[in-house]
Amino acid sequence: MSNLTFDEGNERVNVRCAGIIRHENHLLVVREDDDDFVCLPGGRVQRGESSLDAIHREMDEELNAQIETPQLRYMLENFFWRYGKRFHEFAFYYEVAKPLHVPFQPGVCITGEDDGKVLSFEWVHTAPDALAEINLHPFSMRTRVAELPQGFVHECVVDPDY
Incomplete structure (x- = not known):
């Protein structure tokens, strides 16, 4: 399958899902080796795949974790610039329980x-x-x-430099 990402010139439409994994007032974040920022674990939704299926697949791919009952908390339409492209991103953020095998420790706790x-x-x-x-x-x-909200929240967010 291919990702739900569409480029036209310097503009990109992207569909993404990510896990909000919290534990003892901490949040699990991920950094790709060449980025100067971190984000929440997850990735692009693929054609023909629901965001719910995608969060299960992404948590398995990135954390080797089979998750149970992720709860959709946010659907954000994000407008921002990155990598020289103007993004319009549809992002599904799911609350996910901490995978048992991911250690809670200072510094890098797991790599992939x-x-x-x-x-x-x-x-x-x-x-x-x-x-x-x-x-x-x-x-x-x-x-x-x-x-996190108790239910689901949909918002449009435009970065100031968009």
Whole structure:
């Protein structure tokens, strides 16, 4: 299958899902080896795949984790610039329980690989100043991960430099 990503000139439409994995006032984030930012674990939804199926597949691929009952908390339409492209991203953020085999420790707790890139996972504190220090993308998640809504929230978020 192919990803739900469509490019036209310097514009990209992207459909993504990610897991919000919290434990003891910390959040699991991932950094690709060549990025200067971190994001929540996950990836692109593929053609013919639901976001729910995608979060299960992505957690298996990235964390070798079979997750149970992920809860959709946010569907964000994000508008931002990255890699010289103007993004319009549809992102599904699921609350996911901490996988038992992912250690809760300082620094990089687990590594993996995705499309030839090294992935480093680490726990960061959910305090706003801590999230700002680690450069969490998209920026809109910095204020949304510490306290999750009880239900589902849909929002449109436009980065200031879009």
